[in-house]
Structure formats: C-alpha cells, structure tokens
Amino acid sequence: MAKTLFCSPGQSFNVKFQEVSVDLLAAFLINLNKMNKDKLNSLSKCSGNFKDKRLMEYIFLMTKELRLDPLTGYHATELLQRFMVKHLTDLLTTPTPQGAASDQPRSYEDAIFDKIKEKFPLIIFSCVQLASKLSLHSRIINNNTAVHFLQSVGHSVSKPILLESELMILKGLEFRLNVPNPLTYVESLLEVLGHNEPSIPVEHLYDLCHQVLQFVSLQRTSIYDTLLKAATQCGSPSREQRDNFVTVTEDYMLLGVGVIAVATFILHVKKWEQVVGELSHITGISSRSISDFTHVTLMHIVKSSFSSTPA
Numbered sequence: 191m192a193k194t195l196f197c198s199p200g201q202s203f204n205v206k207f208q209e210v211s212v213d214l215l216a217a218f219l220i221n222l223n224k225m226n227k228d229k230l231n232s233l234s235k236c237s238g239n240f241k242d243k244r245l246m247e248y249i250f251l252m253t254k255e256l257r258l259d260p261l262t263g264y265h266a267t268e269l270l271q272r273f274m275v276k277h278l279t280d281l282l283t284t285p286t287p288q289g290a291a292s293d294q295p296r297s298y299e300d301a302i303f304d305k306i307k308e309k310f311p312l313i314i315f316s317c318v319q320l321a322s323k324l325s326l327h328s329r330i331i332n333n334n335t336a337v338h339f340l341q342s343v344g345h346s347v348s349k350p351i352l353l354e355s356e357l358m359i360l361k362g363l364e365f366r367l368n369v370p371n372p373l374t375y376v377e378s379l380l381e382v383l384g385h386n387e388p389s390i391p392v393e394h395l396y397d398l399c400h401q402v403l404q405f406v407s408l409q410r411t412s413i414y415d416t417l418l419k420a421a422t423q424c425g426s427p428s429r430e431q432r433d434n435f436v437t438v439t440e441d442y443m444l445l446g447v448g449v450i451a452v453a454t455f456i457l458h459v460k461k462w463e464q465v466v467g468e469l470s471h472i473t474g475i476s477s478r479s480i481s482d483f484t485h486v487t488l489m490h491i492v493k494s495s496f497s498s499t500p501a
C-alpha cells in the first residue's frame with residue numbers, strides 16, 4: 191500500500207507503510223521538511239559562518255570525549271551558529287557608548303571581538319551542554335562534569351559562570367532550541383527508506399551514514415565549493431552566485447539524501463540506482479541532484495584517502 195502525503199506545493203512525500211508507526215514517521219518527515227523550508231526562507235548572509243572545519247572538529251571531539259550521542263554534537267553546532275550570529279549582530283548594532291567610539295570606531299569593534307574571543311570556548315561548551323539536555327538518549331552534562339571537563343582542557347570556570355553562560359545562550363536564542371540538525375534528517379530518511387524498500391539493508395547503512403555525514407561536515411567548504419562550480423559551470427563563481435548558493439549549502443533534506451546515497455554507493459553499489467530513485471521519490475529532490483552530490487563527495491573521499499597515504 192502506498193500513501194502520498196502532500197506537505198507543500200510542489201513537494202510530496204511517498205511513504206509506503208506496513209506498520210501503524212509509519213503514519214507517525216510520515217508526519218515527522220513532513221515536519222522536518224517544513225522546518226527545512228522555513229529555514230531556507232529565512233537565511234541570513236552569515237549562515238554557515240560558524241561551521242568552520244576546526245570548530246566542527248572541536249565539537250565532534252568534545253562529544254566523543256564526553257561520551258555523548260552524536261546527535262548532541264550536531265545539535266550543538268546549530269545552536270552555536272544561531273547564537274553567534276544573533277549575539278554578534280546585537281553587539282555590533284548596539285549604539286556605541288559615548289566617548290568609546292566616535293574617534294576610534296575600529297577599536298570599539300576590536301574590543302568586542304577580543305571579549306568574544308575570551309568567552310568563545312565557554313560559549314561552545316555551553317551549546318554542547320544545552321544540546322545534551324535536549325537529547326532523549328544521551329547523557330546529560332551536569333555542572334560537576336562540566337567544571338571537570340573544562341578544567342582538563344585548560345579553562346577554569348565556576349559553576350555560577352557556567353550557569354550564566356547557558357542562560358545567555360538561552361536568551362540569545364529566545365529559548366528556541368528545537369532547530370533542525372542534519373543527523374536527524376539522515377536518520378529519519380533512512381527510516382522511511384527502510385519502510386518503503388525492505389530489500390535495502392538500512393541497518394548496515396546506518397553506521398556508514400554517520401561517518402559520511404561527519405566527513406561532509408568537516409569537508410563542507412570544499413565539497414560545496416565543487417558543487418557550486420559544477421552547478422554554475424564556472425571556475426570562479428561571482429559573489430552573487432555564492433550568496434545564492436546558501437540555499438543549497440543549508441538544505442538538510444538534500445544533505446540527508448546525499449549522505450545516504452554516498453553510503454549506499456560504498457556499501458551496496460548494485461542498489462545505488464534503486465536507492466537514489468527511492469530517495470528522490472520520497473523527497474521530490476531530483477535524482478540528478480542526488481547523483482551530483484554523490485559524485486562530488488565520493489571524489490573528495492577518494493582524494494582525501496590518497497592524500498593521507500604516506501608517499
């Protein structure tokens with residue numbers, strides 16, 4: 191039995207179901223799609239600025255060290271991105287204090303950046319801590335663990351300061367913590383794929399998808415740059431083309447299907463076309479876009495595994 195769910199003009203989800211819970215799954219996917227659309231409709235120019243490779247790596251390592259669910263790391267990244275853009279915008283658009291600025295506006299900005307630089311490690315940590323409290327099946331970082339961990343990486347922070355930092359982030363985000371994160375998209379799409387195509391061993395794909403998503407997150411700049419150049423057929427895309435491309439780099443539905451397609455290619459190449467077709471059928475994203483994403487990501491994986499081999 192097949193059921194087609196219309197959720198927004200031009201896009202429908204096709205979920206075949208054998209179990210009651212699939213209705214729930216379909217509803218969940220529709221909601222994810224809506225969140226993705228809403229996000230893409232309200233992107234700021236700074237989207238993705240705080241998804242720098244070193245920052246992502248730092249957060250991934252921290253989640254590993256603290257034995258948190260990988261979802262927590264992805265969620266923390268999203269919180270950090272949103273908070274920092276909001277925080278910096280607020281700070282830089284606040285009228286400069288009397289006397290501090292008029293003759294030297296530059297030093298006022300520098301003072302802001304210096305202050306943020308000092309607080310930044312704690313801000314990152316607080317985002318991870320907040321994210322850990324939102325995850326159902328993750329350990330929650332309590333304030334003892336937090337103080338010990340920060341001390342072990344060279345930051346001596348008291349419990350009241352930790353609390354203050356969490357509150358600052360909560361307020362900055364206007365208490366809106368339920369933001370889309372890419373791993374949720376991958377997991378939900380895999381779930382639907384498994385229901386629609388029982389012959390596809392999604393359990394086997396699951397672990398590899400995690401690794402592929404991590405790879406794409408770390409190599410984000412380079413992968414999307416190649417995709418942009420392919421899409422525009424231009425070696426040096428214009429500023430405007432780059433700005434417009436954020437609707438692609440921030441599209442988690444595309445990222446989700448792309449990651450699954452890459453993992454399928456690696457693990458079950460014979461099933462690849464079938465999976466791409468089904469993913470396209472589920473999300474309405476063209477097979478061509480999914481293939482391009484697979485192709486570019488695989489090239490990066492191959493390139494990076496060669497370049498890390500000692501000569």
Ligand SMILES: *[C@@H]1O[C@H](CO)[C@@H](O)[C@H](O)[C@H]1NC(C)=O
Nearest residue numbers: 332333334349350351352353
């Ligand atoms: C630290 O955590 C304990 C237990 O969760 C709580 O009772 C206490 O208020 C916390 N202290 C601060 C300063 O946040």
